[in-house]
Amino acid sequence: MNTNIRWLREKMKMLDMQGAIISNPVNVRYLTGIVAEGILLITRKENIYLTDGRYTEEVNSVLTIDDEIIVHEFNDFSNDEYENFFMFCENVGFEGDYVTYNGYRNFMRKYKINNLQEMEKVIEKQRMIKDAEEIEKITKACEITDGCFKYLLDFIKVGKTEKEIASEIERYFKLHGADGVSFDPIVASGKNSSKPHAVPTDKKIDLGDVITIDMGCKYKGYCSDMTRTIFAGYIPEETKKVYDLVLKEQLKVQDELKEGVNVKILTKMVESDFELEKYSLVHSLGHGVGLDIHEYPYLANKNDFLLKDKMVVTNEPGIYIPEKFGVRIEDTVLITKNGCINLTKSDKNYTIVDKQLN
Amino acid sequence: MNTNIRWLREKMKMLDMQGAIISNPVNVRYLTGIVAEGILLITRKENIYLTDGRYTEEVNSVLTIDDEIIVHEFNDFSNDEYENFFMFCENVGFEGDYVTYNGYRNFMRKYKINNLQEMEKVIEKQRMIKDAEEIEKITKACEITDGCFKYLLDFIKVGKTEKEIASEIERYFKLHGADGVSFDPIVASGKNSSKPHAVPTDKKIDLGDVITIDMGCKYKGYCSDMTRTIFAGYIPEETKKVYDLVLKEQLKVQDELKEGVNVKILTKMVESDFELEKYSLVHSLGHGVGLDIHEYPYLANKNDFLLKDKMVVTNEPGIYIPEKFGVRIEDTVLITKNGCINLTKSDKNYTIVDKQLN
Known part of the structure; x- marks a missing residue:
């Protein structure tokens, strides 16, 4: 049996679950x-x-004998057979955070389970x-994301719109081996950058603008996430002043991140450093x-939790001055026993783009 | 009060619901x-x-006094106040197809409702x-979608990849006033077109290929959906033969679509016409x-349902020859009392692209 399923089965034993219905496609x-x-x-x-x-064909081509997974088509089973799947299972788990209320009722009806039990994010925790x-x-x-950033430094010109840049990011990812974006890219310039979750607009990049670019792609299903804040003209x-503070803090967090660090204390450190200024x-500080x-x-101040080796998280402090501008710097990092490794490696020194659109 | 909420309140009265929790963002x-x-x-x-x-600011800017909607922040309320919202409401509706099982439990805990009741898609039906x-x-x-198709006829060249074309579609939409795509565009050429839900690949357009382009955008939240099947070189x-049959059928459906038509019978008509050949x-025939x-x-053969004036549906018959090719032609149409109006208007005659990539 493959390692992930074996691990889950162990966990289910501990939770006294004899069966489980996994329907979240990510899980x-x-x-x-x-x-x-x-x-x-x-x-x-x-x-x-x-x-x-x-x-069926596609699924069978992905599975190997080691997975020990039997593939059936929904139509192969009568109502009676559905009821037999979980015979002799006292407790059967399901994903209460994914399955809708109607879906839950449907499981109850179809599988006739004694006790259909919320799984409390067992798999999501395993995935960490x-x-x-x-x-x-x-x-x-x-x-691929670093490659895109490098490409953008040439592509971005004073006079181009946020939307044009965002759209070019999506295009770059698709043309460079990614499955696609991992989220809609944020390109926020000038005042727009003061909103952490800005949506790209038709605003043109202007001299003196700060430009926040938050982007990521998926490769074989797995995501990246990086933010850089750059400058137009000067x-x-x-x-x-704000950029220096955010960068100093981001590097400080980078130095702290490793197995055993408490994310609550780490977040509070950043909060108090910012409040001093x-x-x-x-x-939150990351995810x-x-x-x-x-x-x-x-990575949030409510979360009394210790990081572990081989977790992948973001390190993304940011400061937002309402109606003026914002600065965020973010890397995706790998936690190890001795420290963290930046998986996104784009330059974090001052970056100025100053070419003009002809 | 705005018309949509007033209508919903009427419907709730009929269902003996004194309150409702609406959480699906689309609703x-x-x-x-x-x-x-x-x-x-x-x-x-x-x-x-x-x-x-x-x-809060954004929400208040959208609402008018006519909406009669009071805006509050989650944090404004104590647990006691949450429990008071639905005081004296015997039955309160919720969206069982959207709310997760855990969300449902959370509502129960938070609002202390006597009878939290599945709404059976009341709003989704109203939205028709x-x-x-x-x-x-x-x-x-x-x-905008028609504009994109016209643009593509010049953009598509023998030698370009499916992914390049799909990515250009997304770019076009964003740059021409759309919010973005309404779904990931399908660009499927040659053999790939034989899968109704093909995903764009790195395959280059080749002479003799059929190319299925299924695309749509969103404008102020509302979607379009159109498919055209075109040809490379010849x-x-x-x-x-297949193209002629699909087009003949699509035009036949177009002639039939109007208020009062039974979608089950309409779908069966297409099925039997195809089976004759x-x-x-x-x-399904559309949605x-x-x-x-x-x-x-x-629009499916299981659905014994009559179309009504002012519904917007797709008309999209298709034929797929496994391992060879597929043809689908799709319009978004408005149903009226006297017939239907094609909202997508791109040409459906044979369209051949024959420029070569330099």
Whole structure:
């Protein structure tokens, strides 16, 4: 049986669950490698993947004998057979954060389970620790993102719009081996950069603008996430001061990140450093990155949690001055026992673009 | 109060619901115009929109006094106050197809409701009939899509890859006033076109290829959806035969579509016409289009349902020859009392692209 499923089965034993219905496609992909529409049933005897006829060929081509997963089509089963899957299973787990209320009712009706039990994010927590193959894919996604940033420094010109730049990012990713973006890119210039979650507009890049570029792609399902804040033409004094502070803090966090660090204490450190200078940290310090762009663990001041070896998280402090501008600097990093490794490696020194659109 | 909320309140009365929790953002947008993170509470006395501080300003700028919606921040309320919202409401509706099982449990805990009741897609069904403003937005999304198709006929060259073309479609939409794509564009050439849901690959367009382009954009939240099948260099005889049949059928459906038509009978007509020629219709004949790219009504052979004036649906018959090629022709159309109006208007005659990449 593959390692991920074996690990899950161990965990289920500890939780006194004899079966599980896994329907979140991200969790299914994590446990099986399958990218399709279907559902994974873990029973006392078997691992079963149910899908429809369109996907059978594709699914069988992904699975190996080692996975020990049996593929069936939904239509192969009568109502009676559905009821038999979990016979003799007292407790069966399901993903209460993914399955809708109607979906839950449907499971109850279809599988006739004694006790259908919320799984409390067992798989999501398992996904926090990445294996070598996962780290390789995230690293590749980060490399493509670095390549894109380099390309953008030539592409961005005074006079181009935020939307044009955002659209070019998507194009670059698709043409350079990525599956696509891991989220809609943020390109926010001038005043727009003061909103942490700005959406690209038709505003043209102007001299003196700060430009926040937050982007990431997916490679074989795995995400990257990076933000750089750059300047058009020159760096206004006020901006420079904020940039220096954010960068100093980002590098300080980078020095701290390693196995055993408490994310609550780390976040509070950044908050108090910012507050000393009369700024505040309005969003969390970072988040896990993997098959989802935002996943466990969350680096926030509420989260009394220790980082572990082989977690992949973002390090993204930011300062936002309402109605004026914002600065955020973000890397995707790999946590190790001795420190962290930046997987996104684009330059963080002052970067000025000053070419004009003809 | 705005028309959509008033209509919903009428419907709730009929269902003996004194309150409702609306959390699907698409339904919230439909009822209020708000695009944010939040939740709409319909109580006996008021319409309340709960959101967080980041969105308050934006939300208030969208609402007018006519909406009769009161905006509050989540943090404004104590646990006791949450419990008071639905005091004296016997039955409170929620969206069982959107809210997760954990979300449902959370509502139960937070609002202390006697009977939290699945709403059975009341709002989704209400959304089927479009008002003048909605039709205008869909029409605009369709116009942008037609513009994109015209542009593509010049952009597509023998030697370009499917991915390059798909990426150019996304770029075009963003640069021509659309919010973005309404779904990932399908560009499938040669053999790839034999899969109805093909994903663009690095395959280059080759002479003799059929090219299926299925694309749509969003304009102010509203979607368009159009498919055209075109040819690179020349039209092979076998393909021409299938193309003629699909087009004949698409035009036949176009002639039939109007208020009062039964979608089951209509779908069966296409199925039997295809079967006469030894082909089959492997997907449904069409679907509603609005704030969602796929919404009610679904034009399928299981669906014993009559179309109504002011519904917007797709008309998209297709034939797929495994391992060889596929042809699909699709328009977004507006149903009226006397017939249907194509909102996508791109040419459906044989279209050949024959420029070569230098």
